[in-house]
Amino acid sequence: MLKRSAFWQILIFLLFLGAFFVLHLALPDRSFSERENRSLQTAPRFTLSALFAGKFTTAAERYVNDQFPLRDDWITLKAAAELASGKSENNGVWLCAGDTLLECFTAPEPETLRAQIAHVNALSARAGVPVTLALVPSSAELWGELLPDGAPNDSQKDVIAAAYAAADCETLDLCAALEAHRDEAVFYRTDHHWTTLGAYYGYAALGPALGYTPLPLSDYSPHVASERFYGTAWSSSGFSWVKPDLLITYVNQGDARITNYSQGAAEVGALYVERFLEQRDKYSYFYGGNTPRLVVETGEAGERLLILRDSFMDSLSPFLYPHFSQLHILDLRYFREDLYDYIREQDIDRVLVCYSVHNFVEDTNLQTLAR
Amino acid sequence: MVFSSTTFLFFYLPVVLAVYYLVPARWRNVWLFAVNLVFYGWGEPVYILLMVFSITLNYTAGLLVARCRETQPKKAKTVLVWDIVLNLAMLGFFKYYDLFAATLSRIPGLTVPVLNVALPIGISFYTFQTMSYPIDVYRGDAEPQRNYVRFGTFVALFPQLIAGPIVRYKDIADQLAFRAGGAEQFASGVRRFTVGLAKKVLIANNVGALWDVYAAKAPGELSALGAWLGAAAFALQIYFDFSGYSDMAIGLGRMLGFEFLENFNYPYLSRSVTEFWRRWHMSLGTWFRDYVYIPLGGNRVGLARQMLNILIVWALTGFWHGASWSFLLWGLYYALFLMLEKRFLGKLLEKAGVFSHLYLLLVVVLGWVIFNLTDLGAALGYYGAMFGGGSGLFSAFDLYALRSNAVILLLGALAALPLGKTLYWKLPERARNVLTPVLVLAALVLSTAYLVNASYNPFLYFRF
Numbered sequence: 001m002l003k004r005s006a007f008w009q010i011l012i013f014l015l016f017l018g019a020f021f022v023l024h025l026a027l028p029d030r031s032f033s034e035r036e037n038r039s040l041q042t043a044p045r046f047t048l049s050a051l052f053a054g055k056f057t058t059a060a061e062r063y064v065n066d067q068f069p070l071r072d073d074w075i076t077l078k079a080a081a082e083l084a085s086g087k088s089e090n091n092g093v094w095l096c097a098g099d100t101l102l103e104c105f106t107a108p109e110p111e112t113l114r115a116q117i118a119h120v121n122a123l124s125a126r127a128g129v130p131v132t133l134a135l136v137p138s139s140a141e142l143w144g145e146l147l148p149d150g151a152p153n154d155s156q157k158d159v160i161a162a163a164y165a166a167a168d169c170e171t172l173d174l175c176a177a178l179e180a181h182r183d184e185a186v187f188y189r190t191d192h193h194w195t196t197l198g199a200y201y202g203y204a205a206l207g208p209a210l211g212y213t214p215l216p217l218s219d220y221s222p223h224v225a226s227e228r229f230y231g232t233a234w235s236s237s238g239f240s241w242v243k244p245d246l247l248i249t250y251v252n253q254g255d256a257r258i259t260n261y262s263q264g265a266a267e268v269g270a271l272y273v274e275r276f277l278e279q280r281d282k283y284s285y286f287y288g289g290n291t292p293r294l295v296v297e298t299g300e301a302g303e304r305l306l307i308l309r310d311s312f313m314d315s316l317s318p319f320l321y322p323h324f325s326q327l328h329i330l331d332l333r334y335f336r337e338d339l340y341d342y343i344r345e346q347d348i349d350r351v352l353v354c355y356s357v358h359n360f361v362e363d364t365n366l367q368t369l370a371r
Numbered sequence: 372m373v374f375s376s377t378t379f380l381f382f383y384l385p386v387v388l389a390v391y392y393l394v395p396a397r398w399r400n401v402w403l404f405a406v407n408l409v410f411y412g413w414g415e416p417v418y419i420l421l422m423v424f425s426i427t428l429n430y431t432a433g434l435l436v437a438r439c440r441e442t443q444p445k446k447a448k449t450v451l452v453w454d455i456v457l458n459l460a461m462l463g464f465f466k467y468y469d470l471f472a473a474t475l476s477r478i479p480g481l482t483v484p485v486l487n488v489a490l491p492i493g494i495s496f497y498t499f500q501t502m503s504y505p506i507d508v509y510r511g512d513a514e515p516q517r518n519y520v521r522f523g524t525f526v527a528l529f530p531q532l533i534a535g536p537i538v539r540y541k542d543i544a545d546q547l548a549f550r551a552g553g554a555e556q557f558a559s560g561v562r563r564f565t566v567g568l569a570k571k572v573l574i575a576n577n578v579g580a581l582w583d584v585y586a587a588k589a590p591g592e593l594s595a596l597g598a599w600l601g602a603a604a605f606a607l608q609i610y611f612d613f614s615g616y617s618d619m620a621i622g623l624g625r626m627l628g629f630e631f632l633e634n635f636n637y638p639y640l641s642r643s644v645t646e647f648w649r650r651w652h653m654s655l656g657t658w659f660r661d662y663v664y665i666p667l668g669g670n671r672v673g674l675a676r677q678m679l680n681i682l683i684v685w686a687l688t689g690f691w692h693g694a695s696w697s698f699l700l701w702g703l704y705y706a707l708f709l710m711l712e713k714r715f716l717g718k719l720l721e722k723a724g725v726f727s728h729l730y731l732l733l734v735v736v737l738g739w740v741i742f743n744l745t746d747l748g749a750a751l752g753y754y755g756a757m758f759g760g761g762s763g764l765f766s767a768f769d770l771y772a773l774r775s776n777a778v779i780l781l782l783g784a785l786a787a788l789p790l791g792k793t794l795y796w797k798l799p800e801r802a803r804n805v806l807t808p809v810l811v812l813a814a815l816v817l818s819t820a821y822l823v824n825a826s827y828n829p830f831l832y833f834r835f
Contacts, residue, residue, distance in 0.1 A: 013565070065378075066826075
């Protein structure tokens with residue numbers, strides 16, 4: 001007679017495999033994952049040509065993985081298991097004190113950095129107007145002490161110093177500006193961006209270089225746009241249980257007229273796009289997320305500033321409205337026109353290149369500046 | 372397809388098992404034959420043809436050899452030789468052609484085109500398996516198999532198709548015709564499979580990630596501690612990866628009513644290289660012993676010839692592991708120690724107590740460095756770092772790596788010993804009866820979490 005223990009072993013095994021097999025077939029497929037911010041593989045169609053090209057089986061494997069029942073919860077379980085085994089890291093994100101999620105920084109090869117700076121120097125030589133370069137460190141630089149000793153976190157300050165030493169244009173030390181306020185919430189705990197407060201300190205530091213006197217912090221009345229902001233570090237990590245961030249704004253759009261060229265043609269844009277507060281990617285609340293070109297007519301007198309952006313700029317640029325007549329915010333990843341023609345045609349007075357260090361060393365689109 | 376994938380675990384396996392046990396017994400081999408080909412063709416469907424060719428070739432050779440061996444032994448031998456030549460030619464072309472082409476092209480004035488042949492998975496394993504069959508028939512060790520489906524089921528049997536153990540025809544000939552099966556055997560298959568899955572997914576993959584970190588460093592960036600940590604991590608990774616895979620194969624075999632021979636027997640517990648090779652990848656060692664070493668004369672020849680035999684067998688063993696000269700070197704490295712042990716070291720080691728364990732571990736760990744770093748320069752650089760020629764004794768990162776991997780390394784080291792097994796059997800039977808299903812469930816749940824996480828791939832271009 002079959003022993004009870006053996007019976008249970010078989011039952012558990014078959015039920016476990018069978019349950020997920022059935023659940024997989026029974027549950028409706030999801031076409032998009034909010035958390036991973038990407039389209040998921042749906043059931044692949046079987047054709048002989050796809051099979052022999054190897055496409056069918058690859059797609060089928062991706063399908064099974066992407067549609068795996070309770071997918072997000074499995075990731076959480078894995079993160080918890082890693083934590084229990086003495087690792088505070090999962091998927092490249094470290095869980096630190098105070099529910100802070102940090103992503104370690106890896107310094108680029110020196111020649112990579114040199115090449116990127118050469119592109120900025122080319123811009124500085126050809127723009128015909130003053131160019132300012134400002135690199136923003138990430139939370140791993142400012143709050144690196146929260147990481148376990150010896151975690152592979154390279155110094156961003158060193159990379160910024162090396163970049164500035166090779167730059168022919170004016171440069172700005174945002175590290176020092178942020179470090180003075182490192183005990184405040186200048187970065188999100190669950191996202192890689194700086195908070196609007198962090199962006200304010202960036203704005204204040206940029207003043208002398210860009211020729212304005214920053215308004216004091218006390219002039220603003222902060223508004224909590226969302227109390228449930230879970231950022232990208234949270235998405236990657238599986239440490240799903242940490243508490244969410246607050247998304248706070250300081251500036252109102254006021255009389256500023258915003259034109260967004262997200263699809264190429266001019267459309268009326270807005271500083272804040274409410275519907276993103278309902279989604280996971282709440283940072284896109286600012287301007288509605290990535291776009292090749294934004295033009296802000298502030299209604300104030302002053303210079304016309306062109307900004308080569310990454311997403312860190314989205315929370316900073318609103319602070320600039322009182323000091324410039326126009327802001328032209330371009331994203332080199334999507335902007336396909338000739339930048340130098342654009343500077344002349346739009347009568348630009350000044351250029352700001354403001355990137356996070358991480359994006360600055362990785363973005364391959366800077367080379368368009370040297371063309 | 373690999374066992375440690377969600378596609379295998381939650382689609383392929385449930386379907387295979389359900390149909391296998393629902394159809395009448397006489398249809399089971401046909402079902403297995405069909406799903407074996409699906410399993411094999413999953414990665415590269417074209418190579419199903421290669422598999423079918425290999426099955427047909429050896430099936431025919433077996434029958435011909437059997438027909439001639441009594442009456443026309445010469446003809447039987449000719450058939451066998453041709454069969455072996457064709458098998459080796461197939462293996463040689465698909466596995467080694469590009470290596471030879473690239474190597475020959477280094478001779479000035481000679482250009483041999485490199486074809487970038489995609490290696491058919493498992494070809495090293497199934498070529499050896501199929502080849503054993505006509506040889507065994509020729510020797511009279513096995514009856515010829517007249518049923519094509521049964522023979523095909525043997526060759527392409529998915530549990531051991533792509534990573535062993537190398538099952539010889541004579542060992543499972545009877546089981547191809549009749550398998551008693553039964554729930555007890557199925558349950559033991561479940562246990563074995565789950566243990567193997569946990570070894571692969573929870574231990575091998577995790578320590579493997581640690582090795583990857585160190586393998587990526589230039590010798591100048593490696594500290595002594597880091598180099599040893601990396602090498603130890605790799606020693607654990609390859610053992611748990613490979614033996615975990617064998618466990619899964621043996622477990623799946625049992626679920627389908629087959630009993631395969633063991634492939635690993637706590638190799639890191641050995642006290643000499645000679646013993647290590649009796650405990651590591653045993654099916655490969657047995658294969659080379661029976662089909663190469665003994666036919667060459669084995670131990671029953673003069674000393675010089677015996678040494679030559681060891682050299683030949685271990686050069687082949689090393690080279691079997693992959694199309695790179697460093698594998699050949701790795702085999703010769705072992706041949707050297709085996710010869711030394713045969714001459715005098717063996718006697719010394721018997722008296723050396725704990726030092727014999729240290730000797731073995733040292734030889735094996737240093738061996739893995741050659742095995743793993745595909746060129747000699749890199750291996751020498753790594754050795755340099757291990758013995759203090761890198762960037763000092765240790766770095767802050769090494770301490771971090773050691774601390775955060777301490778649990779998994781310790782777990783790996785303990786699991787490489789029979790300690791857990793001994794403790795398990797010391798438990799009262801009632802405790803075991805409760806514990807076992809719980810452990811099976813825990814291993815399945817945790818392994819699934821790690822497998823799903825491995826496919827987790829947030830699109831962070833929006834990081835910008």
